[in-house]
Amino acid sequence: MKNYQFWFCVGSQDLYGEECLTRVAEHAKVMVEEINASGNLPFPLVLKPVLISAGHIQKTFAEASADDLCAGVITWMHTFSPAKSWIAGLKINTKPLLHLHTQFNEEIPYDTIDMDFMNENQSAHGGREYGHILTRMGLFRKVVAGHWRDPQVISRVASWMRTAVGVVESSKLRVLRIADNMRNVAVTEGDKVEAQVKFGWEVDAWPVNDIVDYVNDVKKADVDALVSEYYQEYEVILDGRGEEDFRRHVAVQAQIELGFERFLKEKNYHAIVTHFDDLGGLQQLPGLAIQRLMQKGYGFGAEGDWKTAAMVRLMKLMTQGVKDAKGTSMLEDYTYNLVPGKEGILQAHMLEICPSLASGKPAIRCLPLSMGSREDPARLVFTSKTGPGVAVSLIDLGTRFRLIIAEVECKKVEKPMPNLPVATAFWTPQPDFTTGVEAWILAGGAHHTAFSYDLSVEQMADWAEQMGIEALIIDRNTNLRQVKQDLMLGQAFYR
Ligand code: MN
DSSP: OOOOEEEEEEEOOGGGHHHHHHHHHHHHHHHHHHHHHHTOSSSOEEEOOOBOSHHHHHHHHHHHHHOTTEEEEEEEESSOOOTHHHHHHHHHOOSOEEEEEOOSOSSOOTTTOOHHHHHHSOHHHHHHHHHHHHHHTTOOOEEEESOTTOHHHHHHHHHHHHHHHHHHHHTTOEEEESSOOOTTOSTTOOOHHHHHHHHOOEEEEOOHHHHHHHHHTSOHHHHHHHHHHHHHHSEEOOTTOOHHHHHHHHHHHHHHHHHHHHHHHHTTOSEEEOOTTOOTTOSSOOSHHHHHHHHTTOEEESTTOHHHHHHHHHHHHHTTTOTTOOOEEEEEEEEEEOSTTOOEEEEEOSSOOOGGGBSSOOEEEEOOOSSSSSOOOEEEEOBBOOEEEEEEEEEEOSSOEEEEEEEEEEOOOSSOOTTOOSOBEEEEESSOHHHHHHHHHHHTOOSEEEEESSOOHHHHHHHHHHHTOEEEEESTTOOHHHHHHHHHHHHHHOO
8 A cells, every 4th residue: 555645735815914824834834743743643644835825725636636645635724714715626626635623722812812813713714614615516525623632633534544545545446356246146246337437446357267377377385385374373173184185275275375366466456256156277265365365455255246345455455554453354144143132143254254353363174165066165264353343335226336334243152153164253233233134124235244343434434425425324323214214315315
């Protein structure tokens, strides 16, 4: 990922004289230096000269748009800044925009305040003028209000920065399909042309055997080295299989990992889909191999699900560098626990869950797969961490996309599941099992999700809004009547 920066642009006007403008610039400098030094933002702020004239504002947005390292523009109205001067610039802006509605001083200086002070520090006034023009122009921006030293405010700016990276990276995302969608499955399908128009995703199909050639080209020594690495890093559970035979099965996955990775790198793809029913010359369904690639940051979708693959990739980028990150993966709603008071959804897949979710050391197991026609695939088995997370499903409704965003609480399953040879997570959706599940079903959410412990509903909702697509949120504030109204409104608004 690039070393992204965020531009900090302060709006003002020349009505209050040079002295005032000098102080505006000084204040902005203090703020940017202090916020950068705090280490609480994932990306640095870059201070730009104070913006006064329409020409200068337009030039600044043009430069921001052309700058590959600029992932977003943060604007602050220190004084009043007549908003007609912003129209031309905002019109050409292509970067995510945040309106930081703050002011330099935290407290009104009761003893000394005079008209000069008030004219110089009138964000309350200028921010409204600026907000008005953005609303009138129908432009999406994030608004964060509060004092700039408040850790809560900085934390919200930091979260938005990650959303902004998800937005700018979206336009560069390339998904490799080495198989079509599973026959007759509806929810993993979608309009790839529209996805490129809306999100910028390039979704390409390649014959599976083109990538199999790369797998076959991997040197034995490289495979052996990677197998040794696996044995170092993971537990090994033989399940009664001979050690040599087990190792040979694991080696098949190591070879797939290396071959796939070289193909992805050479052809510049960031996400991949497979399909258990279309494996060409592959000896096993890629399991362990895909799990490892996901951990390295690649997106993945099973059964040809390119929308989930793209979302997993974006969410991995959005969470890159998060302190004490807990993980991001594709998951699938598989089976329920419906015991009153213990309701939840067991999340799993045939094989391919990212080990970044693992609580403890994953184990390699090699057991038969009930689907497909290849030899027993090696895979990593583990249970996932506990705590809150966000699960999203991007669906194509024929005329538009909808992102369903659900807040979930991951829990430990009551008992071990020794006969289940796949990685699992277990969660209860917010606000409660019944409401969360019914809302998801009504919204048309898929069985595949892109899931992260390290992102919030707000971040994903902002991403959807910036992308211009409908979002349906299921969180602790959700009730079904509201969900139904949201769905109707979405139908009217996003037609
Ligand atoms: Mn599936």
